[in-house]
């Protein structure tokens with residue numbers, strides 16, 4: 001029996017994927033040692049948090065060889081610029097404001113804050129991406145964020161008007177230390193926002209590839225409201241984001257008694273109508289996941305049987321779960337094209353599919369392309385109009401396998 005990382009109550013398992021390598025553990029040579037852990041997701045009936053049962057030490061995931069760069073997607077660049085604009089608008093009229101972003105990656109959001117001359121700090125433990133942020137004129141502290149780092153920041157820069165994080169809060173197992181840090185760092189009238197993949201989207205689409213080592217928590221309005229209360233914060237708004245397969249942005253303020261936007265109750269009511277506050281809401285998830293894996297393997301095998309070639313598009317972190325659980329390797333997918341220089345000529349964790357440059361894909365024009373970066377579907381289909389015009393087809397798989 002395992003216990004909730006938030007409230008220590010016993011948890012119920014939702015699905016087990018078995019032994020899984022770390023999602024960004026791309027290897028240089030096949031045969032190289034790979035760290036494997038048991039990937040299981042569980043649910044706490046007491047505080048409603050969906051979470052990984054076994055976790056990987058943060059240093060094994062976020063280090064000087066982190067493979068994911070936020071700026072690889074044009075769509076996300078636009079999204080982060082929008083986030084920066086919202087902060088700039090909200091801070092208008094507040095003198096000498098200070099913005100802190102946790103996990104700023106290579107700086108796609110903070111570079112816009114920096115360009116406006118607003119005081120800011122990115123807290124980023126992955127040294128290689130932090131260096132890139134600095135090249136974008138972003139001020140960075142290369143550390144994990146917690147109470148101690150928060151106190152250091154306050155001593156040097158004072159308290160923050162805004163503390164934010166995109167695709168970061170769900171990565172941190174010791175989330176209590178982050179919230180304790182927030183209570184130290186945030187001004188009384190400041191606000192926090194964070195956005196992460198939304199549990200309701202994951203359950204509704206069965207998008208199980210969002211489940212991997214880096215994603216320790218799968219947040220909902222139900223769980224965030226409880227977590228916030230424990231740290232004397234109030235969930236005051238929720239805004240759905242059409243990125244990364246469906247994300248939710250949560251806004252929190254210090255204390256209680258604020259006017260809470262009616263959207264919060266509406267989202268929580270929808271979550272309850274799907275029974276995400278009880279084990280019944282997760283009962284069919286495993287069957288849906290297994291159906292998708294079966295259908296996808298069958299589709300790929302049929303295509304290969306007919307003599308066509310398949311390549312992958314986007315060596316995503318999330319595809320580690322899909323490829324390993326559905327047992328999709330180089331016998332089905334020749335290679336995966338990716339635009340991250342750091343990933344080229346490496347092999348995917350566990351299934352060892354080679355990664356090739358985008359130029360390879362363009363020259364190759366394979367008949368079928370498995371869209372592993374399905375969360376960037378709109379952007380990629382737009383970019384690959386010519387490939388499709390010439391007859392190339394994309395295969396997607398959530399909520400069901402589709403060829404388009």
Ligand code: DWN
Nearest residue numbers: 068072073167214314315316317318338339340373376
């Ligand atoms: O939370 C996380 C999310 C936000 O980012 C992290 N834990 C790690 C990472 O997850 P991911 O690797 O699954 O994210 P993406 O954004 O789905 O990765 C897209 C991959 O596809 C990148 O390697 C870049 C590549 N790509 C490409 O080759 N051509 C992406 C686009 C849009 C393209 O046109």
